[in-house]
Amino acid sequence: MSEAPHNGGEAFHTEDMTISMGPQHPSTHGVLRFIVKTDGEVMSEAIPDVGYLHRSIEKIGEKVTWHGYVPYTDRADYLAAMFTNQAFCMAAEKLGGIEVARRGEFCRVIACELNRIASHLISVGTFGQDIGAVTPFLHALRERETINNFMEEICGARLTYNYIRIGGVGYDILPETCARVREFLDHFEPIVDEYNRLLSYNKIFVERLANIAAITREDAFQYNIVGPNLRACGLKWDIRRDIPYSVYPELEFDIPVGTGEKGTLGDCYDRYIVRIREMEESCKILRQCLKMLPKGPAIAKVARKFKPPAGEVYVRVEAPRGDMGFYVVSDGSEYPYRVRIRTGSFTAMSLIDKISRGLMVADLIALIASLDVDAPEIDR
Amino acid sequence: MQQLVDQLIQEGNFPGVPREIVYAGAMILAAFAVLSFFVAPLAGVTSWLERRVWARMQSRVGPNRVGPQGILQWLADGIKNLLKEDIIPAAADKWLFSLAPYVVFVGFLATFVVIPFGSQLIVADLNIGILYLLAVTSLVVVGILMAGWASNNKWSLLGGMRSAAQIVSYEIPAGLAVLTIIFAAGTMSMQGIIKAQGWAPWDWLLFYNPFTFGAFFLYFTAALAEGNRTPFDIPEAESELVAGYVTEYSGMRFLFFFFAEWGNLYVIGAIATTLFLGGWQVPPVTDHPVLLAILQFVVFFVKAYFWVFVAMWVRGTLPRVRVDQLMSLCWKYMVPLSFVCLLGTAGWMVLFPRGNRLASVGMFLVGVAILLQFAKRVRYQIRHARPELYWKPYI
Numbered sequence: 001m002s003e004a005p006h007n008g009g010e011a012f013h014t015e016d017m018t019i020s021m022g023p024q025h026p027s028t029h030g031v032l033r034f035i036v037k038t039d040g041e042v043m044s045e046a047i048p049d050v051g052y053l054h055r056s057i058e059k060i061g062e063k064v065t066w067h068g069y070v071p072y073t074d075r076a077d078y079l080a081a082m083f084t085n086q087a088f089c090m091a092a093e094k095l096g097g098i099e100v101a102r103r104g105e106f107c108r109v110i111a112c113e114l115n116r117i118a119s120h121l122i123s124v125g126t127f128g129q130d131i132g133a134v135t136p137f138l139h140a141l142r143e144r145e146t147i148n149n150f151m152e153e154i155c156g157a158r159l160t161y162n163y164i165r166i167g168g169v170g171y172d173i174l175p176e177t178c179a180r181v182r183e184f185l186d187h188f189e190p191i192v193d194e195y196n197r198l199l200s201y202n203k204i205f206v207e208r209l210a211n212i213a214a215i216t217r218e219d220a221f222q223y224n225i226v227g228p229n230l231r232a233c234g235l236k237w238d239i240r241r242d243i244p245y246s247v248y249p250e251l252e253f254d255i256p257v258g259t260g261e262k263g264t265l266g267d268c269y270d271r272y273i274v275r276i277r278e279m280e281e282s283c284k285i286l287r288q289c290l291k292m293l294p295k296g297p298a299i300a301k302v303a304r305k306f307k308p309p310a311g312e313v314y315v316r317v318e319a320p321r322g323d324m325g326f327y328v329v330s331d332g333s334e335y336p337y338r339v340r341i342r343t344g345s346f347t348a349m350s351l352i353d354k355i356s357r358g359l360m361v362a363d364l365i366a367l368i369a370s371l372d373v374d375a376p377e378i379d380r
Numbered sequence: 381m382q383q384l385v386d387q388l389i390q391e392g393n394f395p396g397v398p399r400e401i402v403y404a405g406a407m408i409l410a411a412f413a414v415l416s417f418f419v420a421p422l423a424g425v426t427s428w429l430e431r432r433v434w435a436r437m438q439s440r441v442g443p444n445r446v447g448p449q450g451i452l453q454w455l456a457d458g459i460k461n462l463l464k465e466d467i468i469p470a471a472a473d474k475w476l477f478s479l480a481p482y483v484v485f486v487g488f489l490a491t492f493v494v495i496p497f498g499s500q501l502i503v504a505d506l507n508i509g510i511l512y513l514l515a516v517t518s519l520v521v522v523g524i525l526m527a528g529w530a531s532n533n534k535w536s537l538l539g540g541m542r543s544a545a546q547i548v549s550y551e552i553p554a555g556l557a558v559l560t561i562i563f564a565a566g567t568m569s570m571q572g573i574i575k576a577q578g579w580a581p582w583d584w585l586l587f588y589n590p591f592t593f594g595a596f597f598l599y600f601t602a603a604l605a606e607g608n609r610t611p612f613d614i615p616e617a618e619s620e621l622v623a624g625y626v627t628e629y630s631g632m633r634f635l636f637f638f639f640a641e642w643g644n645l646y647v648i649g650a651i652a653t654t655l656f657l658g659g660w661q662v663p664p665v666t667d668h669p670v671l672l673a674i675l676q677f678v679v680f681f682v683k684a685y686f687w688v689f690v691a692m693w694v695r696g697t698l699p700r701v702r703v704d705q706l707m708s709l710c711w712k713y714m715v716p717l718s719f720v721c722l723l724g725t726a727g728w729m730v731l732f733p734r735g736n737r738l739a740s741v742g743m744f745l746v747g748v749a750i751l752l753q754f755a756k757r758v759r760y761q762i763r764h765a766r767p768e769l770y771w772k773p774y775i
Contacts, residue, residue: 138440197761
């Protein structure tokens with residue numbers, strides 16, 4: 001058939017179709033763009049094109065004071081603002097040799113773990129929506145709304161918190177809030193089961209995700225995949241346990257890893273289920289923190305004109321999108337000399353081109369959702 | 381209808397007008413009346429109901445501002461869309477682009493000709509009624525393909541191609557499931573099929589034998605796929621293809637596509653009711669012709685609308701399948717199964733030329749058992765639902 005002449009002797013000519021997916025596309029999670037080459041439904045290439053949400057957050061760091069930069073870090077990843085806050089404050093504290101108030105550390109962990117649950121809820125919710133099930137998304141947002149209310153109680157903001165300050169936290173957590181958080185945890189843990197019944201073990205959902213876009217451990221190392229995406233490859237690596245910071249060494253929690261339970265190790269389903277399990281672990285951490293919350297001041301004394309001695313420092317925290325690093329250089333002045341943020345989503349984007357070859361267009365959506373990339377965090 | 385027009389002509393109401401023109405005028409008037417007083421409100425209210433039902437499943441409120449409980453929302457949406465600017469992209473094929481919504485719309489509207497709302501309430505009881513239905517619903521795919529091609533947009537093209545592949549494939553299991561019923565009923569006329577059934581559930585063709593029971597599920601699944609409903613809504617898959625074949629449409633043209641989609645939901649339910657669920661058959665409670673007609677209409681409408689609700693429910697629950705999974709489901713599972721149903725029914729009719737009452741009652745009991753099991757699962761889910769359930773239908 002292929003040798004048969006068409007169009008007056010010329011062989012039938014076909015070529016790939018180039019589609020520009022994004023930056024305005026419903027499921028590219030913000031303003032991502034992919035240049036997709038497809039043959040019908042099957043992709044031969046998907047090149048990520050980043051930079052549509054670049055706001056020069058790193059450069060701004062050189063122009064504002066140490067204290068003044070904290071609100072800017074919120075914007076680096078607005079779905080998990082607590083972690084960027086914490087990473088920067090930890091860097092400043094390490095440079096300035098500041099001992100963080102103990103109650104402040106616990107407040108930080110409580111706020112961070114609440115934030116992690118909220119961020120993972122968005123992640124698994126939009127995952128459902130990208131696969132075509134809209135109901136789980138709204139159920140997830142309903143729970144996230146409660147967490148946003150707690151955040152409002154704790155620090156007055158619902159999205160960009162500016163809660164964690166150099167030396168501790170901005171406001172103490174009230175006992176009433178603690179009681180309400182405990183109530184929420186009692187309510188939330190069964191909801192995860194409900195979520196599993198609705199979405200995680202749904203036959204269509206599993207079929208869509210199992211064996212799709214599996215990341216091997218070697219690829220994960222080479223492309224520097226971090227966080228839940230790395231743990232989905234079966235590696236127990238969590239900054240909270242392996243490079244301990246804050247009060248995490250005193251807390252007991254498991255590190256959920258992918259087991260390839262529905263397909264290959266490190267496929268989309270593993271990345272999804274790891275996030276579901278991490279929410280359960282966060283609940284455990286929260287319960288312990290609420291029990292252990294010590295008395296005392298929530299913030300240590302820090303000079304208003306904070307001038308850490310010259311030097312450089314690199315700190316890492318375990319954010320919902322993986323290992324988040326702040327590299328900060330101080331020249332002893334009121335302003336940081338250089339701030340550099342390293343985020344998980346950015347490295348995850350570089351892997352997409354490699355593992356998306358031969359997948360279908362619908363699988364690319366599942367892959368982006370499973371990597372939980374977040375446009376503001378990619379571009380900063 | 382024809383008698384009424386003949387009577388009017390004989391009374392001398394249209395002197396000097398040729399008979400054919402009067403007929404044509406009467407038909408246009410009747411079509412207009414059906415369109416504006418039945419089909420439009422039906423599709424509109426279905427759109428409102430779908431949004432409300434869906435919202436309730438997702439713990440939202442849904443549209444509740446326009447009219448009591450928001451029931452007039454569809455009117456507001458219609459007016460808004462009429463007043464919007466009519467945009468035809470510069471690179472689009474203008475003729476095909478403008479024509480496509482009407483082709484889809486005609487394909488959907490023409491089905492109302494043979495839907496039997498009562499023993500007397502049918503526009504035309506064609507002797508090949510069900511074949512006609514299969515034929516006109518195929519027109520929809522032509523319109524969708526036209527829309528996908530004429531938009532000159534890559535997402536639209538992908539959506540149109542997906543839709544063509546999907547609808548053409550799923551016509552086969554749907555057609556075979558319908559053929560099973562034609563075997564059992566021995567006629568293709570919609571009224572004839574209903575008359576082959578009784579008002580009692582065990583007299584329905586659904587429980588005629590195990591094979592028609594299976595054919596029902598095959599038909600309903602295939603019909604969902606033909607109507608582009610979740611979990612088979614890949615032609616307009618929002619998260620993948622932006623909006624599929626309707627990406628470039630706006631205003632009234634956009635509305636026509638969705639008008640057809642929501643109206644189509646009811647058509648799916650109506651066909652399922654006619655073929656499998658006894659149609660308008662009611663117990664013999666009254667002889668009064670008007671009362672009987674109303675009763676039949678209500679019974680038919682409720683049965684058909686139940687399946688509309690089920691389609692909404694499915695949409696609120698399930699994710700979407702992938703294109704290749706959709707095709708393998710059709711060709712590897714549904715087509716062979718529908719052949720089994722067809723041959724099984726044929727064999728059954730050789731074995732039991734007059735049907736088998738015992739088997740019908742047995743199948744009915746199986747159906748009841750399935751429903752009970754389903755109710756048990758629902759009860760379990762409700763018991764374990766953490767957020768408090770809001771039971772009142774209004775808000």
